[in-house]
Amino acid sequence: MAAIDKVKVVVLGDSGVGKSSLTHLIAHKTPINKPTWTLGCSVEVKLHEYEEGTPHQKTYFIELWDVGGSSNHRNTRHIFYLGVHGIILVHDLTNRKSQENIQKWLIEVFNKENYSKLKKNEEYDAEQFAGYSQIPVLVIGTKLDLMGESHNRILKRSSFICNEYGADEIFVDCQQGRSLAPGTSSAVKCSRFFDKVIKMRYQNQTGEKRKMYVNATSPIKYFRE
Ligand SMILES: Nc1nc2c(ncn2[C@@H]2O[C@H](COP(=O)(O)OP(=O)(O)OP(=O)(O)O)[C@@H](O)[C@H]2O)c(=O)[nH]1
Numbered sequence: 001m002a003a004i005d006k007v008k009v010v011v012l013g014d015s016g017v018g019k020s021s022l023t024h025l026i027a028h029k030t031p032i033n034k035p036t037w038t039l040g041c042s043v044e045v046k047l048h049e050y051e052e053g054t055p056h057q058k059t060y061f062i063e064l065w066d067v068g069g070s071s072n073h074r075n076t077r078h079i080f081y082l083g084v085h086g087i088i089l090v091h092d093l094t095n096r097k098s099q100e101n102i103q104k105w106l107i108e109v110f111n112k113e114n115y116s117k118l119k120k121n122e123e124y125d126a127e128q129f130a131g132y133s134q135i136p137v138l139v140i141g142t143k144l145d146l147m148g149e150s151h152n153r154i155l156k157r158s159s160f161i162c163n164e165y166g167a168d169e170i171f172v173d174c175q176q177g178r179s180l181a182p183g184t185s186s187a188v189k190c191s192r193f194f195d196k197v198i199k200m201r202y203q204n205q206t207g208e209k210r211k212m213y214v215n216a217t218s219p220i221k222y223f224r225e
Pocket residue numbers: 013014015016017018019020021022035036037038039067068069070142143144145146172173174175
């Protein structure tokens with residue numbers, strides 16, 4: 001039997017935003033009961049059907065590297081960023097700071113070798129990270145259930161990274177299995193993201209390089225209805 005090819009996706013965001021809850025939901029399609037604070041990193045694996053329903057359909061393993069978000073581990077977690085093929089940036093919809101911080105997570109993973117040397121207000125040009133600029137990014141806002149009446153207003157909200165980097169964004173309640181049920185727009189976007197990660201890794205290694213500017217302090221842009 002042929003071995004199944006795999007890709008590595010890191011799941012990043014501030015501590016408590018719901019990365020472990022989300023990772024469990026993606027991998028097992030059911031909510032986790034009581035997640036505990038992640039120390040270091042925990043890895044879940046899921047099978048993904050690449051381009052399902054087309055003649056190119058093929059099964060791949062997706063490794064989801066759920067990295068603990070505590071700032072205490074900032075100087076040691078760069079080892080988890082080696083050989084990354086895709087990035088999921090997670091923020092908590094009830095915590096605006098966590099959304100602003102997803103830029104810092106992206107800079108950290110792109111600049112894994114010398115993150116500790118980065119200056120606070122420095123502007124970064126993705127051409128410095130030419131190889132990394134081809135890594136697909138998906139942004140996920142969690143705790144949709146806690147949004148209350150502002151729920152409708154966030155539907156058109158889009159983070160800075162999405163606008164600048166062309167990343168897709170979805171909003172989920174990680175405590176509900178139906179949040180990522182097959183056929184929902186969130187599940188479709190997730191599946192498209194995994195397809196893109198696989199495509200970049202195995203089929204499109206000479207693709208066009210995109211330019212990206214990320215400023216660690218630039219404001220998040222909001223689009224409201
Ligand atoms: N209501 C609600 N609670 C959530 C949701 N997602 C996560 N939580 C809760 O938020 C808390 C933190 O979730 P975790 O998944 O452990 O967060 P984490 O990002 O993995 O945190 P670290 O491991 O410390 O980096 C837990 O009590 C979860 O049950 C959600 O969509 N809705």
